[in-house]
Amino acid sequence: MAQVTVTLDANLAIDAMxxxxxKNPQDAVEVILLDYLARARRTESRTGEAADGRRAAQQRPTAQEG
Known part of the structure; x- marks a missing residue:
């Protein structure tokens, strides 16, 4: 797997840890990102993706005047 180097503020790294x-900032960021991606996949599987058309709101009929 390719490695990427990211610079973080020390306070942010400590909060992530x-x-x-x-006990390692790199492990902390990896764990948090993996959890974030897993949550996103679960949400997509429950609600569907925005592009699939299931989430498009149906137009409501306008109120008749007169």
Missing amino acids: MLSGT
Whole structure:
């Protein structure tokens, strides 16, 4: 797998480590990103993607005047 280097603010890295329960900032970011992606996939499977047309709102009939 390809490696990417990302620079983070020290406070952000510490917060990520505390939230994920890891002792390494790289592991913390990896765990949080994997969780974020898993949640996104679960949400898409439950609601469908925006492009699939199932989420498009149907037009409501306008109120008749007169």
